[in-house]
Amino acid sequence: MAPTTAASDLATLTRHSLAGLRMLLAFTFVTGLAYPLAMTAVGQVAFPWQANGSLVRSDGGPTTSRSDAVGSALVAQGFTGAEYFHPRPSAGEHDTLASGGSNLGPLNPGLVASIEGRKAAVAAAEGVAAADVPPDAVTASASGLDPHISPAYAAIQVARVARERGLSDTDVADLVARHTAGRDLGVLGEPRVNVLELNLALDVADLRP
Amino acid sequence: MIGVHTAVLSPVVAAVAQILVLVAALAAVHAPLGAYLARTYTSPNHLRAERLWYRVVxxxxxxxxxxxxxxxxxxGFSLVSVLFLYGLERLQAHLPWSLGLAGFDPAGAWNSAVSFTTNTNWQWYSGEAAAGHLLQMAGFAVQNFVSASVGMAVAIALVRGFARSGTDARIGNFWSDLTRGVVRVLLPLSAVAAVVLMASGVIQNLDPHTALRTxxxxxxxxxxxxxxSQEAIKDLGTNGGGFFNANSAHPLENPTPLTNLVEIFLLLVIPFTLPRAFGLMVGDRRQGWAILGVMAGLWAASLALTTWAEMAGPGAAPQAAxxxxxxKETRFGLAASALFAVSTTATSTGSVNSMHDSFPAPGGGMLLFNMLLGEVAPGGVGAGLSGMLVLAVVAVFVAGLMVGRTPEYLGKKIGRPEMTIVALYVLTVPALVLVGTAVSVVVEPGLAGVQDPGPHGLSEVLYAFASAANNNGSAFAGLTTGTPFYEVAQGLVMLAGRFVPIALVLALAGRLASQTTVPATSGTLPTHRPLFAGLLAAVAIVVVGLTFIPVLSLGPVVESLS
Known part of the structure; x- marks a missing residue:
């Protein structure tokens, strides 16, 4: 009895699998091709700038052409020059092909050492006390591509950037303010400064004497 | 100090307000979407497009x-899904829109094929470096739709078991349920969500990744x-597999705090709405309220604790920083990260907008606990309602033992055969989690993947198997799982953690559907009152607590105390 039951079970499963295969192919066509391609068409027509990566030119203006772009307004670049605002630490060195965080645990001794090291470095570079270095300046972001810094981290970088560019602190602080966003709808997320947009605005303003 | 218009609200007030915005949005759609879901699965009429569809297939x-x-x-459907996806992954190099990427190796392809078919979306690979556009669209995204629809179908079948009386174990038609879930629910909602996400900066094109000069x-x-298009169904279907490695932390997947709230809404909306459909289908909306109340209560408690842990920031690294x-991402900060993390682990989603491995120990432990709870608060699309209804059967059984009556739920007697099925259901996932973890921390290839020293290392392994067995897919990603050992072991655990509970739920549904509904008497335990809801919540916590206290003590508890 057992072999016949097993054989008939197998036959039943095969029959259902064939129906399943036809179903799957139909779903692949509708949800795997028609749906994403239709959405792509909508995006390219209705939101071409966003759908192509929120690219910006060197003058800070939007573009959909990759060859005209110097980056994406949504993706951090690893600014190191003293005349620029610096982004947060990145576990992937701001490589867009290696997004992600450090994933180090909250008690990890290596992480504690990295944080202490970064804090000392930022304090020295910005000429502030270690206690005044904000948390986002010394921690790797989740994506490794975090385009923003906190207003507090921007604030301690103002003096250095102003000095390097021969500008007044007030002028640079005003520019920071213009590139600071509050919480969405007043309550969602956190206030933030877009580093790439701010740095492009600094270059464009061409406020050098 | 400088001219920055600093936040008007204190972080705590903003955090609470953010949660209230989310709850208000969920509440607004609750009744209409619940009714729509119930109609979707009870209407005898097919849409014209569906008729054509059934004729074609x-x-x-x-x-x-x-x-x-x-x-x-x-x-049968899931089997061909695994094989088809496996084939796509292996053959990627020969397919169009593949960005010149190589095919997956056999162990990795097995892992991902199972992972996406089981609604887990565990990812050992990094999307931007390993998966081309065709594999993402025609492979992963398709399973995001259909595996979610399978989960809903199973939950609806169980609800029919309660709602029907004296059939010969007939619980619906799988093909119709599967099709309607996609065509009437997931696809239209995803399309709307995708447009919102695109408008906010999520990319949608077919271009390759090309270099520019910064x-x-x-x-x-x-x-x-x-x-x-993929982000929308990734969240709506509580799948969680990110297009990019950083998942919903990636600024091109989740660019603003507003998209963040939209994504959290998407991953909670169907799980929190299904109890309404359940109430309507069993003809007593109050039964749905009781289930919803327990789900929402557990979710809120978990959210409160995790948000507190995040803002207090205990532990050496958070203290140093x-x-x-x-x-964490700057635009989300602590509160929006905690909100996402709790919602993704309390459903079976597993997408992340922050790296759970780096959470302060009490918060990370809470996320782990959410999954160990069996993801019932509110759980994955369908799987959450199924799990909660099974726990409700346990709760009436416990109550029946206390008063010495034959337990019944919604007019169905809970006898020995029903309890046997329920007991097996309750034991399956914990057994997979604990055996998987135990094996991995004694064998060399298991230990080789552990990143952090001490108790956090155990937490990483425990989290991985809790995630796989409960089909969540999030990770304490410090654990290296892109090795044959973890790929094969996790694949087996995901498979058993999905289909054994499904088989048991359907068996239970069949038995219930064949029973005749008995009328309620004065001795029947009312299952829509706060008393029962409290009992149900207690059962959920006690069952998990007794099972996992030893291993939780060695992992997150020790961490929290050190």
Missing amino acids: RVDPDAEQRWTTYLMSLL VEGASQHVLGGPVA GAAMEG
Whole structure:
């Protein structure tokens, strides 16, 4: 009895699998091709700038052409020059092909050492006390591509950037303010400064004497 | 100090307000969407497009199936899904829109094929470096739709078991349920969500990743891909598999705090709405309220504790930095990260907008606990309602023991055969989690993947198997799982953690559907009152607590105390 039951079970499963295969192919066509391609068409027509990566030119203006772009307004670049605002630490060195965080645990001794090291470095570079270095300046972001810094981290970088560019602190602080966003709808997320947009605005303003 | 318009609200007030916005949005759609879901699965009429669909694929959508046949259809469909996806992954190099990427190796392909078919979306690979656009669209995203629809179908079948009386174990038609879930629910909602996400900056194109010169002259790749369309169903279907490695922390998947709230809404909306459909289908909306109340209560408690842990920031690293910002995005900060993390682990989603491995120990432990709870608060699409209804059966059984009456739930007697099925259901996932963890921490290839020293290392392994067995897919990603050992072991655990509970739920549904409904008497325990809701919540916590206290003590508890 057992072999016949097993054989008939197998036959039943095969029959259902064939129906399943036809179903799957139909779903692949509708949800795997028609749906994403239709959405792509909508995006390219209705939101071409966003759908192509929120690219910006060197003058800070939007573009959909990759060859005209110097980056994406949504993706951090690893600014190191003293005349620029610096982004947060990145576990992937701001490589867009290696997004992600450090994933180090909250008690990890290596992480504690990295944080202490970064804090000392930022304090020295910005000429502030270690206690005044904000948390986002010394921690790797989740994506490794975090385009923003906190207003507090921007604030301690103002003096250095102003000095390097021969500008007044007030002028640079005003520019920071213009590139600071509050919480969405007043309550969602956190206030933030877009580093790439701010740095492009600094270059464009061409406020050098 | 400087001219920055600093936040008007204190962080705590903003955090609470953010949660209230989310709750208000969920509440607004609760009744209409719940009614729509119930209609979707009870209407005898097919849409014209569906009729064509059934004719093309040659299935009969009106044949009422016994639970065994329903299960056979489900398993047949899932089997070909695993094989088809495996094939796509292996053959990627030869397919169009593949960005010149190589095929997956056999162990990795097995892992991902199972992972996406089981609604887990565990990812050992990094999307931007390993998966081309065709594999993402025609492979992963398709399973995001259909595996979610399978989960809903199973929950609806169980609800029919309660709602029907004296059938010969007939619980619906799998093909019709599967099709309607996609065509009437997931696809239209995803399309709307995708448009919102695109408008906010999520990319949607078919371009490859190409290099450009940055402002300082470095090289960086501009990323391309059909991301918004996939992001929508990734969250709506509580799947969680990110287009990019950083998942919903990636600024091109989740660019603003507003998209963040939209994504959290998407991953909670169907799980929190299904109890309404359940109430309508069993003809007593109050039963749905009781289930919803327990789900919402557990979710809120978990959210409160995790948000507190995040903002307090205990532990050496958060203390050194001044806040728990390691593995967080600036635009989200602590509150929106905690909100996402709790919602993704309390459902079976597993997408992340922050790196859970770096959470302060009490918060990370809470996320682990959410999954160990069996993801019932509110749980994955369908799987959450199924799990909660099974726990409700346990709760009436416990109550029945206390007063010495034959327990019944919704007019169905809970006898020995029903309790046998329920007991097996309750034991399956914990056994997978604990055996998987135990094996991995004694064998060399298991230990080799552990990143952090001490108790956090155990937490990483425990989290991985809790995630796989409960089909969540999030990770304490410090654990290296891109090795044959973890790929094969996790694949087996995901498979068993998905289909064994499904088979048991359908068996239970069949038994219930064949019973005749007994009328309530004065001795019947009312299951819509706060007393029962409290008992149900207690059962959920006690069952998990007793099972996992030893291993939790060695992991997150020790961490929290050190």
